[in-house]
Amino acid sequence: MDGGQYNPRTVEEVFRDFKGRRTGLIKALTTDVEDFYQQCDPEKENLCLYGLPNELWEVNLPAEEVPPELPEPALGINFARDGMQEKDWLSLVAVHSDAWLLSTAFYFGSRFGFDKADRKRLFNMINDLPTVFEVVTGAEKKQQKEKSSVSNHSINKSKSNSKSRASESQEKLSKSEPKDEDEGFDEEEDEEHGETLCGACGENYASEEFWICCDICEKWFHGKCVKITPARAEHIKQYKCPSCSNKRARA
Secondary structure, three states: OOOOOOOOOOHHHHHHHHHHHHHHHHHHHOOOHHHHHHHOOOOOOOOEEEEOOOOOEEEEOOOOOOOOOOOOOOOOHHHHHHHOOHHHHHHHHHHHHHHHHHHHHHHHHHHOOOOHHHHHHHHHHHHOOOOHHHHHHOHHHHHHHHHHHHHHHHHHHHHHHHHHHHHHHHHHHHHHOOOOHHHHHHHHHHHHHOOOEOOOOOOEOOOOOOEEEOOOOOOEEEOOOOOOOHHHHOOOOOOOOHHHHHHHHHO
């Protein structure tokens, strides 16, 4: 536990602390899920999952001091591990992790006197990120697909209506200014992937970064997050992310 080592004091610092802890928790529940599963031994004492500001995580006993320096995560997550489906257990831990992240962020806000405007700005910054639960369960990806589908439908409908009204002018324009099809395709691809989030760290797609898609769960990952380089990817016929590989190994 790291409550006494670092105390963020501004909205930006608290948000940076939130993002670091959130990334650590997502790693525990996705790319590092096998290690996390093994550490949550039901035979051990009450255990908690902590996200750390440096994007790492740890499974540990709760703080001994009362009251603790920081809000405490859900206690005894290891006791429920073998009593339910692994997927459901991970989802439950994710939900409690989201609650802990919010309580920790607003604990700092209260401690350092954030006013109404600061609290609102902090919440909006946090709310722009998908929750740990959404990343772990894939719910955020499903929402993005539905949003993209509705958006594309609206765009196509608008294009269809305007086409009949402006078909003649478009025809003249196409003769005088031929469209660069490759450039248009690249723009559409960037726009589509711009809403894609890494299944490991939860960050957005960037065109200059190498990404790889799991052929099992169809989640996208930064190559650096799953330790896959472009050169290595060329020799992989079917890529399985760490989470899918671990599930298959235990099945």
